[in-house]
Amino acid sequence: MDCITISKPAASHYDSDSDMSDVETGTTSSGLNASVVTPGELVTDDPVWMRGHGTYFLDEKTYSSVAGTISRVNRLLSVAPLRGRYTPETGDHVVGRVTEVGNKRWKVDIGGKQDAVLMLGSVNLPGGVLRRKSESDELQMRNFLKEGDLLNAEVQSLFQDGSASLHTRSLKYGKLRNGYFVNVPSSLIVRAKNHSHQLPGNISVIIGVNGYVWFSQTQSANPSYNASLNKQQAALSSGSSAYTPGQGSVSITRLEEESSWEIYSDVNDDIKPTVRNTITRYSNCIKALAHCEIGITEQRLVAAYEASTAYESAGALVEREVMESIGEDIINAEKMRG
C-alpha cells in the first residue's frame, strides 16, 4: 500500500483567452436573469421587484451580492448563496457544540453566523418533565452540558437578528456519545422529513441540517423501551392503520423513566472494532460526497458506502481519484434509475 501520494493540481478548465461576454445568459419572460448569478451580476433592471437577501440596488437596477441561485416569492427577489454559513430555520434538526455556559443558557455553535442559544428551560433534566427548575439546576449547568459537548437539537424559534433558539425537549434530542463527528458544507444537506437514520451495519447517523453530521453505534433498545414499543404496535395493528402518529415521540411516562442522569453521561458504551471500522468508512463516504459536491441524503450515503466496498481498505477513500470515482458511480446510478 502506498504511504504517500503526491498529485499535481488539476488543470483549470477555464480558457483565459475566451471572451466571457459571449456566454449565453438566459433571460426569462419576467426580465430576470435565469439560473445562477455571480457577485456584481445584474439580476434585473425592472424596478418593480422588492430586494431581498443577497442583492443590492444601484441606479434603479438590482445586482447580486453573492454567488448563488435566484429565488423569488411574489415580488420579493433574493439570491440564495451556494456556499456560506448555515442560516437556521424553525424546525431544523441540527447538531451543535456547546461553546459557552451562561446565565440560564448555553451558547451552541451550529455553524451559523451567530451561536445559537439553548435555554436551561428548553432541555430535559434528570427527573422527568414535570420537575421544576430550581436554583441548584442553574448552579450545576456544567453537569448537564459543558463546553465542547456535542448535542442534537431542534431550532425552536429565531431571534430578530437571525440567531436561533434551540430545544432538546424530546428523547431523540440531547447529548451525543458513542460516535464520531464529521463536518460538511451545510449547503449540501438536502432538507428532509427525517434527519436521523439507521444505516446498514448497526450505525445510526444524524445528518444535521447545518452540515454537522454525527455517526454513532445504534443503541440496543432496552427492555422497557421494547415493551412500550410493543404496546404501541399492538394498538396500531388493531387499528389497522399504516400511519404512525407522532413517530419517534414518546409518552410522558416513558420520558420520566428515561430522563435519568444517563442522558447526560460522558462515558461511551463498549464499541466493537467492526463498528468503529464501519463508522470510519461511512465518514469517509460522506466526505467523498462533499468533495464531489453531491447533495447528501441517506440513500446516497448508503449508495456511496456500497460503492466503497469495492475498496478493501477504507483508507483508499482519502485519495481524490477514489472519491471522484465514487461520486461518478452515484450520479450514474441515479441517472439510470431516472
Add this chain to the structure above:
Amino acid sequence: MKLSPAERSYLHDSLALQPPIRPDARSPAQFRPLEASISFLPSSNGSARIRLSDGSECIVSVKSKVVLTANVSSLILVDVDVSGYRDDSNFVSNLNYHLQSILNSHFPTAVLRLTSRYSFKIFVDCVVLLHTSYPLGLLSLTTYLALKTTSLPKLVSEVNDEEVEEQPTFSDDWDQSTPLIPTNSTFQPPLLFVVAVVGDNVFIDPSREEQEVSENGMIIGYETQGVISPFNNISLSDREVKGMKLLHVIKAHLLVKKCGEEVLKALNSVAKDEGGNAIF
C-alpha cells in the same frame, strides 16, 4: 479544537486498538494526499507549494545572495511565517528552529562555496497559509521540494581569488544555471516527520483530531541513508503529555524508516517533472 469527553474517548480508544483505526481509515504509515507544484515563483531560485485536501497550504521560496564567507555565521537562513501567529511567538520560532537546525547540521554548505572568499548564502522563506494540524511535516516536505528545484547562476570568474581580489561574476544565461543539488549527487536535503503516539501505537502525519487525543509526539529527521537526528518529543495536544516507552521510540524509528524512502521517491519524481507549471 475542543472535543467532547465522549468524542475524545472514542477517538482515543479507536487509535489505541490493535490494529489501530484512524478516524479517516488511513494506515499508520499513510500520509494524507498531497498536491504539489514547483518552480512557479519567477523571481526566486527555487520554489514549491504543497496543498492538502483539507485546505492546508505551504509555500517555500529559496533565494540566494553572494556574501563574504568570513562575514556570516551560517550560509542558510530559514524564515517561517504562519498566518494567524506572531513572528516572535513560541509556535513560529519553534518551527523555525527545527528547520534551521536540521539544515545547519545536515546540509553540506560546501556546495555553496563560490571562491575562497565568497559563498552563496541561501534564504529559505516559508509561508504557511493555512494549517489544521502541526505544520512542521508539511513545511519540511515543501522545503525539500524547493531546495531540490533550486538553481544557482553559473560562476564565470576565477575560482581562486586568494592572491588577486576579485568580485565573482556570473553568466547571464539562466539556461546555464547549475542545480543547487546536482542530479547525480547522493546527497538529498533532510526531512522532518511528525509522529503521534496513542496507546502503544504510533502514527505518521497525524490529523488535528489525532493530535488532540495523542499522548505524545515526536519529531524525527530523515535523510537518504536513514533516520537521523533530531529525535525530539513534542506535545501535540493541549493536554498533559504522558511518558514515552522504549517501545514507542522503536516503533517510531521503524515507521519513519519505512515511510521515508517512499516519501523521498515520491518527492523526487515531483521535483523531476518540469512540464506544465500550472499552480491553480
